[in-house]
Amino acid sequence: MSDGFPDLPQAPPIEGGIRPPKPSYEQFTRQAVFYLPVVRRGELLGYLWAAESNVKAAGFIRSIAARAAGADATSVWGRRLDTFHDRGTPALDAIRGWVGAPEDPVGGAVPPGTRERRVPSLAALHELANPGTPVSSGPLIQDGLYPDGTPVDRSAGWGPLVSVRPPSYATRTATPVLSYPVTRGGTVLGYVWASVSEDAASYLRRARADRDGEIAAGLWEARLADAFGAGVPAADAVRRLRGTPEDPLAGGIAADAQEHQATGLDELDRLARE
Template identity: 80%
Template sequence: MSNGFPDLPQPPPIDGGLRPPKASYERFTRQAVLYLPVVRGGELIGHLWAAESNPKAAGFVRRLAARAAGAEAADVWGRRLDDAYDRGVPALDAIRRWVGAPEDPVGGAVPAGAREYRAANLDALHELTNPGAPVSRGPLVQDGLYPDGTPADRSQGWGPLVSVRPPSYAARTAAPVLFYPVTRGGTVLGYVWASLSEQAAAYLRRAAAGRDGEVAGGLWEARLAHAFGEGVPAADAVRRLRGTPEDPLAGGVAADAQEGRAANLDELDRLARA
């Protein structure tokens, strides 16, 4: 009588316990998306989409205003995408292969010759498909990244530095500075610099290096924080970095790198933005 219904049999145990969710394409992305119209009986019932550069993100956005049963259509496209994922098909190929395929009585079809469109992100596609309808924000990690761009897999990089900087040298100075370029494969990712007269030193990313320059900063700042903890003067700490072997993500400072000088940090900032 533990369940309060003595006349009802106890439910049988679930064989094997809970099963993990089936692996498939990620149904959320923060990237731009490419999408195709899906119609049934001449009516637009939704859009089939794939992330522009994440080969593991794809899905179907149903059109809520469609007279046709969009929920059932979403199930059809979900199964089709699951099948493509199981076969290792990249997301964009998984949606493009359906252009011109015969119309499914439930899922509809992507018309032959349908034009492929681009939306800035998945939110924009949702707004296009269902204007004014609420949109789920999705999981915190999308495309393998946190919202601030930090990789979920830390073997892929340190990502932007945490908001609380570890104990280290001052990050700004008005005094003249010395600096060395941080390079990877011949490309300048940024600069390690130090004040010539104050205990200030840091890494400055090069704007043209984009995200690679940003990711590299984590390791260089960690090295400077370590030197700070050992009581090494700022200028000596940066000079010791010359000859640091090239890291696959953070780059290195060549052993024959020339020590640069700038009248102040603003001058180095201008060099980094050039």
């Protein structure tokens, strides 16, 4: 059954294992975004947002200051946006559809008469909601484009596909390594690791995650390449990824994830094969 938006093929389900996530609006965009405040009993819970022209990108950014109330509201708005997505509703129309709706006891409401405002980027909205907190750069492909503006859709004029790994940390080391599990829906997809003493770091998929573990690699390797380009030492780069929000395909690293120390990559390889 179509979800209303033609898109890239979903990863096939793993028999007896994890399944691809339910189709929903894209959670990242490099475009400017329009946003609406969500309040409950006068308290700001967060912001609904939609990409300026990408009809498939929308979401809810919670206010950390609202504590548990903001976290609870996230689930409510996630379900509500999924409902509009399933109907094929363009992203901006989906958030406008909640202006003036009755206040939900958990999710709050967008006050009647509220007009959406515009900020130049999703990062700017994150800063408005939670000043000074780290923001994920998101997946390599957003709005159907690579970071340099190259379209994913070859019919849009893209030439032959050549895979070139961007400059990054060394992918092998003989030294001890630290790592964190990458999870999606409670299932481990792989591990992000770094040498304790050398400039080596990468992503190692978990064998039982199969295709899902492979798909996750692209985003984590891109994040490490960004850190390498910024001159961040490998171990620091990996430690900074702890608390990364869960991506629908690539997963995330829980804020309370425990750092695992291994004598070397061979030990981590054995763990990934279990």
